[in-house]
Amino acid sequence: xxxxxxxxxxxxxxxxxxxxxxxxxxxxxxxxxxxxxxxxxxxxxxxxxxxxxxxxxxxxxxxxxxxxxxxxxxxxxxxxxxxxxxxxxxxxxxxxxxxxxxxxxxxxxxxxxxxxxxxxxxxxxxxxxxxxxxxxxxxxxxxxxxxxxxxxxxxxxxxxxxxxxxxxxxxxxxxxxxxxxxxxxxxxxxxxxxxxxxxxxxxxxxxxxxxxxxxxxxxxxxxxxxxxxxxxxxxxxxxxxxxxxxxxxxxxxxxxxxxxxxxxxxxxxxxxxxxxxxxxxxxxxxxxxxxxxxxxxxxxxxxxxxxxxxxxxxxxxxxxxxxxxxxxxxxxxxxxxxxxxxxxxxxxxxxxxxxxxxxxxxxxxxxxxxxxxxxxxxxxxxxxxxxxxxxxxxxxxxxxxxxxxxxxxxxxxxxxxxxxxxxxxxxxxxxxxxxxxxxxxxxxxxxxxxxxxxxxxxxxxxxxxxxxxxxxxxxxxxxxxxxxxxxxxxxxxxxxxxxxxxxxxxxxxxxxxxxxxxxxxxxxxxxxxxxxxxxxxxxxxxxxxxxxxxxxxxxxxxxxxxxxxxxxxxxxxxxxxxxxxxxxxxxxxxxxxxxxxxxxxxxxxxxxxxxxxxxxxxxxxxxxxxxxxxxxxxxxxxxxxxxxxxxxxxxxxxxxxx
Numbered sequence: 001x002x003x004x005x006x007x008x009x010x011x012x013x014x015x016x017x018x019x020x021x022x023x024x025x026x027x028x029x030x031x032x033x034x035x036x037x038x039x040x041x042x043x044x045x046x047x048x049x050x051x052x053x054x055x056x057x058x059x060x061x062x063x064x065x066x067x068x069x070x071x072x073x074x075x076x077x078x079x080x081x082x083x084x085x086x087x088x089x090x091x092x093x094x095x096x097x098x099x100x101x102x103x104x105x106x107x108x109x110x111x112x113x114x115x116x117x118x119x120x121x122x123x124x125x126x127x128x129x130x131x132x133x134x135x136x137x138x139x140x141x142x143x144x145x146x147x148x149x150x151x152x153x154x155x156x157x158x159x160x161x162x163x164x165x166x167x168x169x170x171x172x173x174x175x176x177x178x179x180x181x182x183x184x185x186x187x188x189x190x191x192x193x194x195x196x197x198x199x200x201x202x203x204x205x206x207x208x209x210x211x212x213x214x215x216x217x218x219x220x221x222x223x224x225x226x227x228x229x230x231x232x233x234x235x236x237x238x239x240x241x242x243x244x245x246x247x248x249x250x251x252x253x254x255x256x257x258x259x260x261x262x263x264x265x266x267x268x269x270x271x272x273x274x275x276x277x278x279x280x281x282x283x284x285x286x287x288x289x290x291x292x293x294x295x296x297x298x299x300x301x302x303x304x305x306x307x308x309x310x311x312x313x314x315x316x317x318x319x320x321x322x323x324x325x326x327x328x329x330x331x332x333x334x335x336x337x338x339x340x341x342x343x344x345x346x347x348x349x350x351x352x353x354x355x356x357x358x359x360x361x362x363x364x365x366x367x368x369x370x371x372x373x374x375x376x377x378x379x380x381x382x383x384x385x386x387x388x389x390x391x392x393x394x395x396x397x398x399x400x401x402x403x404x405x406x407x408x409x410x411x412x413x414x415x416x417x418x419x420x421x422x423x424x425x426x427x428x429x430x431x432x433x434x435x436x437x438x439x440x441x442x443x444x445x446x447x448x449x450x451x452x453x454x455x456x457x458x459x460x461x462x463x464x465x466x467x468x469x470x471x472x473x474x475x476x477x478x479x480x481x482x483x484x485x486x487x488x489x490x491x492x493x494x495x496x497x498x499x500x501x502x503x504x505x506x507x508x509x510x511x512x513x514x515x516x517x518x519x520x521x522x523x524x525x526x527x528x529x530x531x532x533x534x535x536x537x538x539x540x541x542x543x544x545x546x547x548x549x550x551x552x553x554x555x556x557x558x559x560x561x562x563x564x565x566x567x568x569x570x571x572x573x574x575x576x577x578x579x580x581x582x583x584x585x586x587x588x589x590x591x592x593x594x595x596x597x598x599x600x601x602x603x604x605x606x607x608x609x610x611x612x613x614x615x616x617x618x619x620x621x622x623x624x625x626x627x628x629x630x631x632x633x634x635x636x637x638x639x640x641x642x643x644x645x646x647x648x649x650x651x652x653x654x655x656x657x658x
Contacts, residue, residue, distance in 0.1 A: 054217030121156025129406020
């Protein structure tokens with residue numbers, strides 16, 4: 001192995017050696033503890049340390065790194081106290097996730113490390129968002145994100161590279177090509193000779209680096225870091241290396257030919273570098289032993305600290321309280337000056353006034369810049385706020401949602417517009433596995449609003465008409481808002497943007513330009529979890545949201561003899577159960593109307609809640625009305641049959657006659 005020290009001093013050479021030794025010696029300790037049954041699982045990075053160590057050493061302490069589960073050298077390179085790492089792996093309270101996640105599935109703002117989720121790919125989009133925030137701040141900082149050769153097959157990899165290239169984001173995309181994705185060799189994962197060649201398709205600079213040569217890694221990263229500070233751009237780096245142990249220890253390495261193991265054992269990054277330092281008389285045997293003894297003593301000392309910590313005792317209130325970032329609702333009142341506007345105008349006003357109120361707010365979506373979006377909601381925003389904050393995106397919902405999360409991590413607020421709510425399916429993974437779980441897992445907010453133009457009645461067919469709120473009301477950590485009127489739309493959208501938690505904000509397309517209301521011209525907010533009683537009565541409680549509220553009111557207008565409480569839920573998560581229970585206890589009958597298909601919809605949960613908490617007040621079974629169990633069709637007769645508007649009238653009358 002050829003080492004080129006360039007202009008590195010002896011002190012720097014030795015520092016890199018000590019940085020290499022530390023993760024190796026920790027791993028050797030963990031493998032012993034694993035065999036003793038004192039550690040439950042271990043993902044070994046033995047043989048790959050030079051990549052983590054070299055990159056971390058070359059970056060500033062305040063530059064974000066997004067590692068994977070084989071990058072112990074990143075964590076030790078940032079000088080995290082070892083007992084905190086050990087406590088994390090052992091599920092102790094002083095770990096980074098309070099026992100809620102294992103291994104390196106965590107982040108820490110203190111050390112500017114953002115850990116992975118098991119789905120691998122989304123972290124590359126997160127790196128895009130972090131880098132975008134750096135670019136907006138003009139701070140010259142670089143972001144490094146790790147992935148393995150296996151994850152380069154994921155769509156998120158390609159989406160993230162494409163976004164970074166289009167936006168000239170200062171990201172180092174680090175591929176650790178270690179030969180195997182669990183047991184699948186590289187020749188069964190891709191056909192190009194080198195993964196670095198994939199950069200060509202994105203117009204991206206790329207390099208192939210010997211991942212076992214610490215000096216080549218360190219000097220190349222240092223060189224690129226200086227270059228990216230002057231000329232922000234993404235760079236794709238393929239590090240050739242090898243995984244000397246199993247994917248995790250239980251899986252072993254029987255699937256690897258022995259001659260391959262022997263070949264890479266000769267290329268061990270630590271023993272080779274050690275021999276080089278001895279050869280040039282920078283390191284002596286005595287100094288080497290001194291380094292090792294000191295690190296081993298530190299490991300033993302910190303392991304003892306972790307072992308002395310008590311096991312976690314489950315605390316129900318703490319678990320539930322940590323699902324969301326705490327948020328004290330800021331009530332902003334308005335003057336009496338109003339104007340009669342549509343739902344679509346209310347959204348535009350809320351976005352514009354929030355952009356003025358929050359200079360760190362960025363809006364992203366397909367065609368939202370000069371074109372103004374598919375529904376012209378952001379028309380004129382570029383002229384007022386600039387293209388840096390109003391950003392057209394490529395068609396890659398997953399990486400855009402992940403990038404929004406990265407913006408939040410690096411001090412920004414983000415809004416993502418799904419051109420249609422249907423398209424959120426291609427961004428589903430980062431919403432439910434990244435945004436929703438992030439605060440619970442390691443205490444970091446996800447300050448992201450996803451706008452969801454949704455709903456039928458416009459003959460747009462199966463891919464532009466869904467109302468898919470039930471996909472998200474089931475997921476702890478998300479807030480779901482679904483207004484029906486312009487006044488509520490503006491106030492709730494302002495609150496959604498203020499709230500540091502991820503919010504799915506549903507906007508029914510049929511209501512965009514058909515519903516008018518007097519709305520205050522000034523900025524104001526409406527709290528989440530407060531339903532609106534839009535009509536009062538004593539005969540029956542009608543519960544709905546979105547377009548269903550208008551269908552219910554239209555139906556009731558045809559039957560003036562029916563005196564109904566009509567509850568517009570406005571927010572589905574959190575849900576205002578008190579308003580529901582109070583009404584049901586008064587009317588003794590209840591019917592719930594939703595546009596989504598019936599099975600698994602939110603009406604089922606509301607019905608169950610009423611049956612569990614108001615059973616003795618009911619004079620009839622709770623009724624649910626929803627769309628038929630099919631995809632939503634295109635032509636009007638079929639769509640009218642699909643939607644529940646007509647069936648609602650029939651079931652309402654039957655309920656009243658029960």
